[in-house]
């Protein structure tokens with residue numbers, strides 16, 4: 001089993017990466033393969049379309065997804081939002097029913113608004129959302145500060161463990177013959193007055 005972790009920061013090895021690495025460590029301890037993909041830095045370099053296609057291919061063989069973002073102006077990074085806007089349109093079918101969770105890193109505030117934005121992509125694609133003991137946030141302006149956020153570090157560890165447990169439970173259910181719900185055709189209405 002494999003989990004893909006997306007880093008929405010422009011800083012390749014910054015605070016968000018540190019938080020995601022902690023989630024990945026807990027997943028690896030539970031026997032789950034992990035891969036961290038740098039999104040923010042690549043989107044900033046103008047390779048959005050190639051990156052969406054590349055990650056879409058990876059998602060086909062992945063079992064779970066973690067999306068991490070730094071807080072920029074009390075929201076997720078513009079880079080991760082641009083990326084998710086594209087990915088969730090093109091890869092919806094391959095994301096569906098795969099467990100997912102969001103992680104936010106901030107110096108001070110705007111974390112819960114950031115989580116809220118990212119969680120909505122998961123709801124759109126019928127992805128079960130994995131939780132931890134508290135909100136999935138870390139605080140700091142540098143990786144050194146983030147590792148000192150002991151509560152945040154524990155939240156990341158529990159998040160990884162909980163995701164591993166859910167992935168294994170889904171696999172056990174599949175092996176026991178529990179079929180996934182069929183994807184319903186979309187009812188798509190616009191609010192236009194007749």
Ligand SMILES: Cc1cc2nc3c(=O)[nH]c(=O)nc-3n(C[C@H](O)[C@H](O)[C@H](O)COP(=O)(O)O)c2cc1C
Pocket residue numbers: 009010011013014015016017069070071072073074075105106107108109110139140141142
């Ligand atoms: C453009 C920009 C906007 C930011 N806005 C906020 C903010 O609204 N609230 C906050 O607490 N931190 C803010 N920060 C700080 C980062 O969220 C914080 O340092 C984060 O942990 C960096 O993660 P990274 O190292 O993965 O990029 C901002 C940083 C940048 C570069």
